[in-house]
Ligand code: FES
C-alpha cells in the first residue's frame with residue numbers, strides 16, 4: 587500500500603458519500619473503517635468465504651477483492667441498507683424463521699448474495715440458489731436451512747411483486 591490518496595464517491599445504500607482512500611485499499615476496508623458499516627465481515631480476505639459480500643451495481647461481489655478506486659461512481663448496497671430491526675427485509679425475516687443463523691458471521695454476506703439473486707431472478711430453482719450461494723461459506727448451520735430461507739423469502743418477494751401482500755398495505 588502506498589501513501590497516494592484518491593477521492594472516490596459511492597452511492598452507498600442510496601446516499602452519496604465521498605471518501606479519501608489509498609491506492610490498493612479495498613472496498614471492504616472503506617465500508618468497515620471509513621463508512622462505519624461493519625455488517626460486511628472480514629473473513630478470509632482472499633475472496634474465498636463470501637463473508638464480505640455486498641452488491642455493487644446490482645452484482646454480488648466479494649468486497650475484500652474490489653479495489654475501492656474501482657468502485658468510484660458505483661452503487662453499493664450493504665446489509666445495513668436493506669432492512670431494520672422493526673422492518674426486516676424478507677430475507678432477514680426468513681433467515682430468522684428458518685433457523686438459518688447460528689453465530690451470524692456469514693449471515694450478512696449470505697443475505698446480500700441471496701438478495702442479488704432474487705433481484706435478478708425472483709423465482710430461482712434450488713439449483714440456481716445453490717449456484718448463486720456457492721461462494722458463501724457457513725461453518726455452523728449446514729446449507730439446507732439457508733436454502734430453505736431463500737426459498738421462503740422468494741415466495742414473499744414474489745407475492746409483493748404480484749400485489750398479493752394482503753393486509754400489509
Ligand atoms: S473476506 Fe472476502 S471472501 Fe472472505
Ligand code: FES
Pocket residue numbers: 686687688689690691692693723724725726727
Ligand atoms: S452462522 Fe456461523 S458461519 Fe454461518
